[in-house]
Amino acid sequence: MQKRRIAILGSTGSIGTQTLEVIKANPQHFEVEVLTAQNNAALLIEQSIEFKPNCVVIANESLYDKVFTALDGHGIKVYTGTAALSAVVQMETIDIVLTALVGYVGLLPTIKAIEAGKHIALANKETLVVAGELITKLAAEKGINIFPVDSEHSAIFQCLVGEFHNPIEKIILTASGGPFRGKKYHELTNISKSQALKHPNWVMGAKITIDSASLMNKGLEVIEAKWLFSLKPEQIEVIVHPQSIVHSLVQFEDGSIKAQMGLPDMKLPIQFAIGFPNRLKSDFPRFDFTKYPNLTFEQPDTETFRNLQLAFEAMTKGGNSPCVLNAANEVAVAAFLEDKIGFLQMSDLIETCLSKIPFINHPGLDDYIKTDEETRKLAYTLI
Template structure:
């Protein structure tokens, strides 16, 4: 039977590629819900093409434009963040693809889990901010969380058939971004346009900047902690600039498994939607002769301080990862608007970690408070 899916963030990089997977497999999937932040024009095109039951635009000022454009179609139109958090509870939905950017994905994911919807998780910030709450809810409501990030999908694929065997260590691979091998003197001068030129992946602006600063890899380490029930010392980051080995698992007997393939986000997206089944694709195939050498090197935590800050937050726990995430979202937005330098982002994030109120055992309300206050703090430091 076809799976009914909701795509939160359908106009972003992951959302558009999810729709490409849907279009390539029309007998497998039915789109029930599409949501976007403010890209009304693309959301309108998607709605007309895929005919979902519901579309939601987070920016309430765009409601009239969206509603008028879809007025002649049997599609319900809503606006606002609260509407997104509500529509994920629709009875027809089987899987919710959480592809919203940043903290905004937390509440819709919580509501989807409480409605017993399986999650295809592309919004790593949900687990970064509130991993303990999310995992407890998933267990309580019997919900599966399938990772969409290529690195976590790789770990998940390596663990299939190995769930009774203890993990000794996992290795998350990083491309190194556009500034691999550069020192602080170089990084002091980098521009936004340089940071947006990722060598291997086609991603949205926010995650591309996070990749350039290595914060993305730090967040992936925190996400892995919760997804696979690991300690921080069991999670290592290695730079593999070809992006062919997507991540590795080392078991307690010393044996290692790796998942490999050409960099294409549609593969982990499709696997998250179809697990345990693998659908036939026409994706380009990897050829060893095109890559006679695969290289690996340690991550540079000295020049890319964000990775160390993320590990520090993971080790201390509490609401510290939430503090890092909130400060980072403000810094990335400021960098994209050329209001802060590349290395200054890390300095301000670190300052917020010292100055913000630390809460050892936060609840959901504590996360909301922390996110709000740290955003104000970070903005005031610009």
């Protein structure tokens, strides 16, 4: 396997740091070409000195001097601003761009990377939620691959290896159910952000952890799966699996089901994405069936956790509806984390935005940008 040069967008976040752990364990296969961060200058500096990338980007321009001064003399180029994210991904020396940015901000850099012919390891699900049709069409035109990093989509991808010629009957995305699994609507009235940030199985950033608690994360994954695997809405099912051992399943037209299983560890899907088609040897903890004698499954409660139903509805409607869903959710989660709205009010806010923002059936990039702006403006007004 030829050594691959990796650009990591969002290297200081949960996915970014775990990607660097994978690269550190496989120096014969990977090297770091680009690292980027929004605000965590201290960690970006530390990572840069250890991994010696060609260049780094600190998106927050007020932190440029700090990063530049610290890396001066290390032979590392330093850039700043959000526009720099879209510029560095086009560097000829990059083989794979791993997009671990959180939210809508990942869209434009991903587009620019695809336009430059870079393969994508996608951890930024919002890119396909917002503009799935545009992204998948562009990737096909450029002949590049989008390798999923989310554990659920990686599971589907792994189940499909060797099966690409066989039609899918349906896929089944598993969900842990989050910290409030089993609770009813009235029990969630006074949920605090500290309660919502305690995920039972995964260690993640604040935004995705809140999304998991509200089941919006699964809703976003449903929309992402539609585009990654060219599915119809009726071919996607969600099942709650509290143990998070079965990461997702594929059912084929003969009725056979394939599942990908393993301990909850994001380093495995990260390594599979950047190392594909090779399965690289690892020292990740191994699954022991005797420690998990019971694997259980149950239907999601979409009456209590309305975000999942809203996501299915937005996916089915299509057009710019998923873009509205995503923008409203990003504002809602931020407001919840700032104690401006309650846990249940997040769904109210998203539903109102979906009903009020004008529908566009076949949006282009400018339409997505305008829809995102208008939705955020409306959401802030409602708050």
